[in-house]
Amino acid sequence: MDYQAYLTWLNEIDDLSPEQRLETGRLLAGQPSLEAVIDLLEARVRTMRACPHCTVGGMVIRGRANGLSRYYCKSCGKTSNALTGTPLARLRHKDRWAEFAASLSDGDTVKISAERCAVAGSTAFRWRHRFLRAVTAGAIKLRGIVEADETFVLCSRKGERNLDRKARKRGGKAPKRGLSDEQIPVLVAVDRSGTTISAVLPTVSAAHLQVVLQPVLDPDALLVTDGCTSYPPCAAAMGISHESLNQTAGERVRGELHIQTVNSRHERFKTFLRRHRGIATKYLDSYLRWFHLAVLPRHPTPRAVLTAAAGILPVRQCA
Ligand SMILES: [Zn+2]
Structure with a gap:
């Protein structure tokens, strides 16, 4: 943190409530990350007092x-705790979650995660997708020059019934290049501040692009893409300015316009995926969340991973 930001931060400490002071003190004293996150979760429930089963307060x-306050709802008669209704509810071995969060931050494979946390491989796999379920990017706006481009990820259909082709060894090549039932399109859009969004697309159509882009694009943004024909009707439908680069004719840069930032995001995503070979189509979205959680911000702390996993805070955006 630079000195000016630090001074601002110090000034804001004056506004902390006594309870927040206590929590902050424990954090600064180096309290283990899981307890700090459980503190946050408990604090949220303590303030709201809303029942996760029937939403009535009080x-x-x-x-x-299990180390958590137990709450009783007078309205529906059910009990709950701070984790009820979060993806972490009813997961066992709480004492290993902080290590698991560190392992997610490191991008470990299931095998390595399982060894680090001394749990079965199946447990590490289940935890991974549970931890990633609540991870959100939060309310994001892409502003100014916004590069958008799709990339294709080779997904296996392992574990799916009615496989309509011969089983392929994991990590192999698709029989066809380009769009086939195994090459899944992933849209990535990034503005020049580095703020990034991504989404798995059913197909690269103007309508599907619009569903993803419309909510995140600032009305004043300038969308820059390659020559893919789905973007012009999409930009027109959204009322967003659009420039396309004719890359097939060798046009990579025009003045300030290029799509090199988004293409380098694609590369990083693919490099990250390479470690986890044989990704099933149904988990691709989960891997994208993981990418936003642990790869783009480069090694978040276990506490940041846990707060995102518990759905308390969105992932931190950075370049
Ligand atoms: Zn209730």
């Missing part, structure tokens, strides 16, 4: 269980 504390 829950009361009735003792503790």
Whole structure:
């Protein structure tokens, strides 16, 4: 943190409530990350007191269980704790979550995660997708020059029933290049501040592009793409300015316009995926979340991973 930002941050400390001061103190004292996150979760429930089962407020504390306060709802008679309703509810071995979060941050394979946390491979796999389920990018706006481009990821259909082709060894090549039922399109868009969004597309059509881009594009943005014919009607439908580069004719840069940032994001995503070979189509979205959580921000702390996994905070955006 630069000195000016640090001074601003110090000034804001004055506004902390006594409870927030206590929490911050524990954090600064180097409290283990899981307890810090559970503190955050508990604090959220303590303030809201809304029942996760029936949404009525006014829950009361009735003792503790598994290291968490147990809340009782007078309206529906059910009990809950700070994790109820989050993807981390009912996962066991809480004492290993911080290590698992560190392992996610490192981009470990299932095998390595399982060894680090001393759990079965199947557990590490389940945890990974549970931890990634609540990870969101938050409310994002892409502003100014926005590069958008799709890339294709080779996905296996392992574990799916009714395989309509011969089984292929994992990590292999698709029989056809380009768009086939195994090359899944992934749209990535990035502005010049480095803010990035991505999404798995059913197909690269103007309508599907619009569903992803419309909510995140600032109305004043300038969309830059390659010559793919789906972008002009999409930009027109959104009322967004659009420039396309004729890359097949060798046009890579025109003044300030290029799509090199988004293409380097593609490369990083593919490099990240290479370690996890044989990705099933249904998990591709989960890997994208992981990319936004741990690869783009470069090694977030286990606490940042846990707060994202618990759905408390969106992932941090950075260049
Ligand atoms: Zn209730």
